Amino acid sequence: MRRINQIIIILGVVFALLGGSEGVAGTKIVFWTWNRHDMEVKERLFEKFEQEHPDIDVEMVIHADQYQDMLKLAWDAEMPPDVFQIPENTLVVQQVEAGWLTPLDQWITPEFKARYMPGIFRKHISLVKGHIYGILSSIFTAKLFYNKTLFKRAGLDPEVPPKTWGELRDYAKKITKAGKGRFYGFVIGAKDPWVYSMNVEWMAMVAGGTGFN
Structure with missing residues (x-):
């Protein structure tokens, strides 16, 4: 449930970026991901988001193979997605340097940050040169085994x-x-x-x- 809520929040921020209001009809948010394994979960959360914002449609595009290459092609063609999951083997700073991301600072209030555990908004994770460019959709912990x-x-x-x-x-x-x-x-x-x-x-x-x- 926490993962679902986080992605809904992300879409809400994008809605603000697009100048969202109840009077904006026919707005479509294009969401890209490489992960097809939780597709049903994402579909349910998108349905919930669309129910809360009936004037907005969310289109999910899954590129399970060559995801990074597909992102680059989309930007080269000047047809990038509105929201996308950053590949696991790349960093936010790389996307910022490529000019792919928009700062979210004006929409990320102290109250918004307080909804997350400490350490989510930190340098090289979601912060680059003092600006917030992304929000984590999931976290995990690793175990250390020793002999x-x-x-x-x-x-x-x-x-x-x-x-x-x-x-x-x-x-x-x-x-x-x-x-x-x-x-x-x-x-x-x-x-x-x-x-x-x-x-x-x-x-x-x-x-x-x-x-x-």
Whole structure:
């Protein structure tokens, strides 16, 4: 339900961008996404939005393959969508630098921000150079699994896992050194290389970095 409410809020902001009012008839919002797996959920929320705003139609376009390329083609053809989900392996700052996004500052009030958990409106996530360009549609958390045997081999207390990024880095270095090429201090469970790079990038942003350039 939280995800649905967030997307409805996003559409409401876009409605304001389009100069929305009850007197604007025939307005259409084009929404692009690569994710077809929650299509039924999005369709239900769009129906709810259209019921609340009968003069507005929402058209959802799904590009499951080559999504990033399709976005670029749309902008090159000067026919971009009104709202789109940023691909998982790209950053908001990249879309801003490409000139694809409009600042939302005047519609994002303190009361609006208060509806979200702390950390949603932050640098490189939705803020670029002090301006808000996007709103997260979902969040997730990652779990850290650690091998107590390797902790012991590295001289670490197996009952005291790392609590900060700094500790994680230090522990990983010690375990890697103890492994001498036989085992390593930190790995990300991922088959595709882009998933690995994406996770590293996210961790860098959480730590205050900018990710890859």
